Amino acid sequence: MLAKRIIPCLDVNAGRVVKGVNFVELRDAGDPVEIARRYDDQGADEITFLDITASSDDRDIILHIVEACAEQVFIPLTVGGGVRKVDDVRRLLNAGADKVSMNTAAVQNPRLVAEASGKVGSQCIVVAIDAKQTSPGKWEVFTHGGRKNTGIDAIAWASEVERLGAGEILLTSMDRDGTKAGFDLPLTRAVADAVGIPVIASGGVGNLRHLADGVTQGRADAVLAASIFHYGEFTVRQAKEYMRDQGIEVRL
Amino acid sequence: MSSVVVVDYGMGNLRSVAKAIEHVAPDAVVCVSSDAAQIAAADRVVVPGQGAMPDCMRELAARGLREAVIRAAAEKPFLGICVGLQMLFGHAEEGDVMGLEILPGRVPRFPEAAMKAADGSRLKVPHMGWNRVHQAEPHPLWDGIADDSRFYFVHSYYVEPLDPAVIAGSSNYGIPFTSAVARDNIFAVQFHPEKSAQSGLCLLGNFMRWKP
Numbered sequence: 001m002l003a004k005r006i007i008p009c010l011d012v013n014a015g016r017v018v019k020g021v022n023f024v025e026l027r028d029a030g031d032p033v034e035i036a037r038r039y040d041d042q043g044a045d046e047i048t049f050l051d052i053t054a055s056s057d058d059r060d061i062i063l064h065i066v067e068a069c070a071e072q073v074f075i076p077l078t079v080g081g082g083v084r085k086v087d088d089v090r091r092l093l094n095a096g097a098d099k100v101s102m103n104t105a106a107v108q109n110p111r112l113v114a115e116a117s118g119k120v121g122s123q124c125i126v127v128a129i130d131a132k133q134t135s136p137g138k139w140e141v142f143t144h145g146g147r148k149n150t151g152i153d154a155i156a157w158a159s160e161v162e163r164l165g166a167g168e169i170l171l172t173s174m175d176r177d178g179t180k181a182g183f184d185l186p187l188t189r190a191v192a193d194a195v196g197i198p199v200i201a202s203g204g205v206g207n208l209r210h211l212a213d214g215v216t217q218g219r220a221d222a223v224l225a226a227s228i229f230h231y232g233e234f235t236v237r238q239a240k241e242y243m244r245d246q247g248i249e250v251r252l
Numbered sequence: 253m254s255s256v257v258v259v260d261y262g263m264g265n266l267r268s269v270a271k272a273i274e275h276v277a278p279d280a281v282v283c284v285s286s287d288a289a290q291i292a293a294a295d296r297v298v299v300p301g302q303g304a305m306p307d308c309m310r311e312l313a314a315r316g317l318r319e320a321v322i323r324a325a326a327e328k329p330f331l332g333i334c335v336g337l338q339m340l341f342g343h344a345e346e347g348d349v350m351g352l353e354i355l356p357g358r359v360p361r362f363p364e365a366a367m368k369a370a371d372g373s374r375l376k377v378p379h380m381g382w383n384r385v386h387q388a389e390p391h392p393l394w395d396g397i398a399d400d401s402r403f404y405f406v407h408s409y410y411v412e413p414l415d416p417a418v419i420a421g422s423s424n425y426g427i428p429f430t431s432a433v434a435r436d437n438i439f440a441v442q443f444h445p446e447k448s449a450q451s452g453l454c455l456l457g458n459f460m461r462w463k464p
Binding site: 001002003004005040043045070071074075076093094095096097098120121122123124167168193195196197198199219221222251 | 444
């Protein structure tokens with residue numbers, strides 16, 4: 001059967017990997033291609049680059065990183081951050097990305113999801129949803145790196161992007177991101193049950209138990225984490241061995 | 253030295269396929285091309301493919317590459333990947349189009365009713381991620397790859413060959429399905445060897461050495 005995926009995520013700022021806590025404090029964690037290779041060696045199932053470069057002058061740096069990565073790392077690569085138009089999607093795919101993730105632009109212009117998936121295929125289009133709990137059992141979509149509340153219901157939005165042609169959802173809990181308190185499991189479960197496309201759980205992983213919980217309780221198809229891998233707390237292989245011991249099917 | 257053309261008909265991540273082949277066959281001349289003459293002159297041909305089957309068939313025809321691909325599949329080491337596998341068959345449920353009809357069979361979608369995991373949870377479509385491939389029989393392209401190794405898949409449709417003798421590999425996702433086919437000089441896979449880490453690179457290396 002299909003293995004549950006473990007996806008290390010690299011936040012890239014002007015060509016360097018960084019990781020923020022609650023999207024604010026940034027710490028330098030190294031060269032993206034070198035880190036991607038290390039994760040590939042450890043058995044990562046995919047790599048995600050999230051380009052958080054603010055300055056538009058530095059935007060093309062990510063394309064060179066994607067090109068270099070595609071020459072050395074032979075597992076799927078997803079790239080997100082700053083994707084605004086179909087042409088941005090094309091440029092990233094041509095550089096060697098396998099999937100492109102869009103977030104704020106999809107909320108501002110949902111037609112972009114339909115247009116992009118119509119042009120390059122659903123399998124290349126990931127919609128990233130940043131969600132925050134607003135009341136018990138209710139989550140809303142935030143954009144602009146978590147700063148702006150759209151008031152849109154996160155579960156309804158997930159179903160809508162599926163209808164528009166997204167091939168996958170990258171679901172991040174803004175309440176948990178950077179906290180190491182574990183995924184928001186009710187949120188993950190609610191979205192995973194609502195859609196027929198794969199859901200990647202993100203935000204809050206602090207230990208290996210959290211990764212397993214995302215799959216068993218959150219019913220995520222894949223789990224994404226950054227800091228537990230970047231700072232050498234655990235290798236991807238250790239994470240997979242742990243998950244296997246919990247009865248979860250993984251690629252080892 | 254061996255030359256290989258990765259057929260460019262405007263669909264999919266060709267760069268990754270070319271880079272992976274360069275990685276395993278550094279002496280080979282690897283060329284991404286939409287030129288029928290170049291395809292005809294190459295020692296080996298790879299037809300990748302991503303996205304919707306109707307778009308792929310339309311783009312192939314629009315670039316005048318239908319005949320070149322059919323001829324390559326008839327006479328030289330030929331590797332089809334993903335839609336490059338699906339287009340070898342006949343009727344495709346996606347967009348209700350016909351493929352190249354080189355191999356008899358059809359291309360249905362994963363049936364909604366069968367998309368249930370053992371624990372009752374829903375199996376998602378597209379089938380995306382790493383699944384096992386059971387090797388139906390020994391084949392030079394499986395050399396050095398353990399049976400039931402995992403490869404990376406992304407697809408919502410699968411091939412159903414009429415002739416079971418062409419089945420080279422099978423996988424399971426709600427239902428058992430054919431994930432690799434082989435006949436004479438043709439080998440074609442539903443998964444993406446260029447994205448399947450060591451096992452995928454091994455298969456591409458085998459293809460570059462293959463003398464059918």
